[in-house]
Structures are given as C-alpha cells and as structure tokens.
Amino acid sequence: MAQGVRGTRDFYPEEMRLRNWLFDNFDDAALLHGFEEYDAPVLEHEELYTRKQGEEITQQLYNFQDKGDRKVALRPEMTPSLARMVMSRAGALPMPIKWYSIPQCWRYERTQRGRGREHYQWNVDIWGTNEISADAELISVLVTFFEGVGLTEEDLVIRMSSRKVLEEVLGSLGIVGDMFAQTCIIVDKMDKLPADVVSEQLASLGIEAKAIETIQSTLGIKDMESLRSMLGEESPAVVELTSLFSALDAYGISEWIEFDASIVRGLAYYTGPVFEAHDRAGELRAICGGGRYDKLLSTLGGKDLPATGFGFGDMVIMELLAEKGLVPELTSGNDDVVISLSPELRNAAMHVASSLRSTGRSVDLVLEDKRLKWAFKHAERSGAQRLVMVMPDEWKDGKVRIKDLETGEETNVDVESL
RNA sequence: GCUGUGAUGGUGUAGAGGUUAGCACGGUGGGUUGUGGUCCCGCCGGCCCGGGUUCAAUUCCCGGUCACGGCCCCA
Numbered sequence: 001m002a003q004g005v006r007g008t009r010d011f012y013p014e015e016m017r018l019r020n021w022l023f024d025n026f027d028d029a030a031l032l033h034g035f036e037e038y039d040a041p042v043l044e045h046e047e048l049y050t051r052k053q054g055e056e057i058t059q060q061l062y063n064f065q066d067k068g069d070r071k072v073a074l075r076p077e078m079t080p081s082l083a084r085m086v087m088s089r090a091g092a093l094p095m096p097i098k099w100y101s102i103p104q105c106w107r108y109e110r111t112q113r114g115r116g117r118e119h120y121q122w123n124v125d126i127w128g129t130n131e132i133s134a135d136a137e138l139i140s141v142l143v144t145f146f147e148g149v150g151l152t153e154e155d156l157v158i159r160m161s162s163r164k165v166l167e168e169v170l171g172s173l174g175i176v177g178d179m180f181a182q183t184c185i186i187v188d189k190m191d192k193l194p195a196d197v198v199s200e201q202l203a204s205l206g207i208e209a210k211a212i213e214t215i216q217s218t219l220g221i222k223d224m225e226s227l228r229s230m231l232g233e234e235s236p237a238v239v240e241l242t243s244l245f246s247a248l249d250a251y252g253i254s255e256w257i258e259f260d261a262s263i264v265r266g267l268a269y270y271t272g273p274v275f276e277a278h279d280r281a282g283e284l285r286a287i288c289g290g291g292r293y294d295k296l297l298s299t300l301g302g303k304d305l306p307a308t309g310f311g312f313g314d315m316v317i318m319e320l321l322a323e324k325g326l327v328p329e330l331t332s333g334n335d336d337v338v339i340s341l342s343p344e345l346r347n348a349a350m351h352v353a354s355s356l357r358s359t360g361r362s363v364d365l366v367l368e369d370k371r372l373k374w375a376f377k378h379a380e381r382s383g384a385q386r387l388v389m390v391m392p393d394e395w396k397d398g399k400v401r402i403k404d405l406e407t408g409e410e411t412n413v414d415v416e417s418l
Numbered sequence: 419g420c421u422g423u424g425a426u427g428g429u430g431u432a433g434a435g436g437u438u439a440g441c442a443c444g445g446u447g448g449g450u451u452g453u454g455g456u457c458c459c460g461c462c463g464g465c466c467c468g469g470g471u472u473c474a475a476u477u478c479c480c481g482g483u484c485a486c487g488g489c490c491c492c493a
Contacts (some may be wrong), residue, residue, distance in 0.1 A: 006485095079493095109491075110490085115493090375454085
C-alpha cells in the first residue's frame with residue numbers, strides 16, 4: 001500500500017478544516033496586532049542551522065545533499081530564515097518589523113505523541129527594537145489567540161523569566177560567553193532530568209560544586225520578591241522583568257503570567273525575556289515558547305539587530321483543545337447542493353449553479369445522474385443549508401424547487417430571481 | 419539509539435487452532451416515501467510479509483516490515 005513518509009501527516013478534508021480553523025485563529029491574533037505575514041522556502045542551506053553550541057536542534061536536522069552536492073536541510077525552525085531575510089534588507093526595512101508566518105518545519109527524530117517529523121509552527125516576531133513593550137506585545141498576541149479558541153487562564157499558564165537572571169548569577173560565578181550558552185542548554189533540562197544528572201553535566205563543563213548549588217537554587221525561584229532579594233533592586237534582570245510585568249498588567253493579562261526562573265529555553269541565541277506556555281494540568285509538552293534574541297545576527301555573520309519572538313506548534317495545542325472539548329465541529333461550508341432530476345436537465349442545473357455562484361453562494365453541483373435520495377444524504381453530510389432541485393415540471397415554468405434542509409421548508413423559486 | 423504494544427473489508431472494530439470470519443460506517447441496487455434526509459432488505463469488499471510447530475495456522479512460535487506509544491531529547 002502506498003504510504004506517506006514516516007512522521008508526516010495527511011490532511012483529509014475533515015482534518016484540513018480543523019487546520020484552517022486553527023490557522024485562521026493564528027492569523028486573526030497576529031493581524032489584530034498589526035503584524036504582516038511573510039514566508040520563506042522550506043529548504044535552506046544546512047549551514048544556516050549548524051551552530052556550534054551543541055543544541056539538539058542542529059543534531060536533528062532533516063538534511064541531505066542535492067544533485068549539485070550542496071548540503072541542504074528542511075528548516076527545523078523559522079527564525080534563521082527570518083534572520084536571513086531581515087539581514088539582507090536590514091538597511092531598507094523600516095523598523096520595527098512586526099512579521100508572522102505559519103511555516104511547516106521539519107526535524108529527523110523519533111516520533112511521539114504530539115511530535116511528528118513535520119509540524120506547522122506559528123512564528124510571531126518583532127525586530128528592530130529593544131523596548132520591553134515589544135516582548136509584552138507578543139504575549140498579548142498569544143493571549144488573544146488563546147481567548148480566540150476559547151482557552152482561559154484556568155487552562156494554561158505562561159511562565160516567564162529572563163536569560164539575564166542566569167547571566168547575572170553565572171557571571172558572578174565567572175561563567176561567561178560560550179560557557180554560558182552551554183550551561184543554558186543543560187539548565188533548560190532541569191525540569192525533565194533528575195537533579196543529579198544535571199549536576200553531573202554541569203560538572204563536566206568544569207563548573208564547581210558550589211556554583212552548581214547556586215545555579216540550582218536560583219532556578220527554583222518562582223516569585224519576583226525572592227528574585228529581588230537575591231539579585232537586588234538594581235539588577236538588570238530585575239529591572240527588565242519588573243517593567244515587563246508592569247506592561248503585561250497594563251494589557252490586563254497578568255493572570256496568564258507567572259514568573260519562573262527555571263524557564264531558560266534550549267536555544268543558545270536567547271538574550272533577554274524568555275517564556276513558555278504550559279497547560280495548567282502539566283500533562284502536555286510546552287505549547288509554545290519564545291523570547292528575546294538580540295545577538296542572533298552576529299552569529300550568522302551580520303550586524304546585530306534586537307529581536308524578540310515566539311514559535312507555536314500546531315500539534316500540542318490541538319491536543320489541549322481536544323482535552324478541553326474546544327475543537328469545533330466544522331462542515332464543508334457549502335451553501336447549496338444543486339441536482340437535476342433528469343439527465344435532460346443537467347445543463348439547466350449548471351446554469352442554476354452558475355447563477356447561485358454569481359451571488360456569492362458556494363454551490364456543490366451534482367455532476368452525475370444521482371438519485372434524490374443520494375442528494376439528500378450528500379447534502380446532509382456536507383452540512384449544506386439548501387437542496388436546489390431542477391425538476392422537469394418546475395423548469396418548464398422557469399422555476400426550481402428549493403428545500404431548506406434545516407427547517408424542511410420548501411418553495412418554488414424563479415430562476416431569474418436566484 | 420533503547421523499549422513496549424499492535425497489525426482482520428476502503429474506514430473503525432469483534433473473534434476462534436478446524437467458523438459460511440461477525441458488526442458499524444462506506445459503496446452499490448432496491449423497498450417505503452412527495453422522484454425526498456429517517457427506516458427496511460439484497461449485494462460488494464478483509465485476516466501485513468516470510469519461515470516454523472501442527473493432520474490443520476488468519477489464530478500459536480520466530481524473523482521482517484509497518485503503525486502507535488514510552489525513554490533519551492526536543493522545533
């Protein structure tokens with residue numbers, strides 16, 4: 001039997017309707033905030049993703065060599081492509097840029113629940129400003145989306161911290177630069193791995209036991225008060241987060257947010273606020289994640305531009321929505337089914353369908369000689385509102401019979417007045 | 419990379435060492451009906467592949483393939 005590639009999905013119309021519904025909600029939230037859509041190729045040069053920090057994402061590339069022996073990869077995330085686009089027009093684009101996209105992204109890894117080799121990842125980014133209001137605006141986009149699909153702050157929480165927290169703590173311990181990036185990648189696993197495994201990994205980087213202790217206790221902090229008393233009022237991390245939380249308060253979305261120092265994110269390029277959304281029950285993977293990445297361009301050989309953004313996959317959110325009973329029942333969206341009840345009237349039915357279509361109704365014309373029984377069943381299944389019957393007697397009088405499938409009401413209508 | 423479970427019409431499933439392999443949806447033909455959604459009847463269509471055990475395997479065993487989970491890890 002013909003099968004698709006492992007870890008990929010087919011979208012039958014039933015599933016495609018849901019996907020479109022989800023994407024429409026992505027679009028709406030972004031457009032409401034004045035973002036513009038962009039796109040880029042799925043295929044990129046492999047080197048766009050081969051950073052040195054040892055991140056998993058670079059090890060899970062779906063890559064190959066093309067016929068010209070070029071090393072290429074299916075994009076595992078959108079940010080590098082976006083960075084490439086921004087970089088090559090950096091002088092020409094009016095800043096700040098507010099762009100979004102819903103790219104299909106790929107990775108080569110073992111498949112699991114909520115995790116295939118391909119997924120769609122809503123990306124929302126703001127480039128060209130280091131104002132904290134940009135980070136707050138992104139959270140507003142997120143919350144607008146959640147509200148749009150019917151989720152509440154009872155269902156999920158956006159946990160937030162800043163890379164600066166770790167940067168300060170590690171900096172005071174003499175851990176800086178490349179070492180800092182590597183530490184972040186390990187520390188990001190804190191929630192998922194036993195403490196001693198993390199300690200071991202940190203120790204193997206050459207970090208002293210006392211420093212490891214400091215790191216672990218810092219990451220356990222779950223409220224701003226404790227952070228303040230640890231780092232002091234003047235600490236850049238505290239100043240940044242305080243002003244961010246104040247902005248989120250002004251948006252009226254504070255109930256969705258919690259400070260959590262253990263949020264670090266596995267990608268090396270983050271520099272400021274970082275966040276993840278999780279279901280409150282804690283049963284699912286992270287729903288989305290993002291943060292500020294002001295230093296990305298220099299790693300790609302360009303001049304840095306401040307940027308902040310998030311990625312939001314289509315799989316985990318659908319699982320959460322299903323669990324909460326928020327997945328809508330969608331039908332084809334057809335308004336009318338048009339059927340001729342005799343072979344001689346098929347051209348007449350085409351004429352009727354065209355007339356209806358010109359008024360903006362979506363019309364499913366029955367293309368074969370089908371029985372009325374079939375047409376009713378078909379119309380019901382597809383969720384059409386009306387069945388339009390082209391029948392010999394009525395057609396002689398220039399009329400068609402229209403049955404409203406919800407009310408059962410039936411009328412003869414002039415073809416001219418359709 | 420490690421590991422568990424599974425594989426039965428197009429889809430979703432039931433089942434037993436010897437069965438006409440059952441059911442629902444679907445497709446198709448018909449009955450009822452207003453040429454008419456419900457309802458009723460007929461028909462179409464299936465045991466993943468290879469090897470082994472056995473008088474007999476779709477069923478038990480081994481291997482393969484594929485699927486779905488879990489671990490590692492994570493867009």
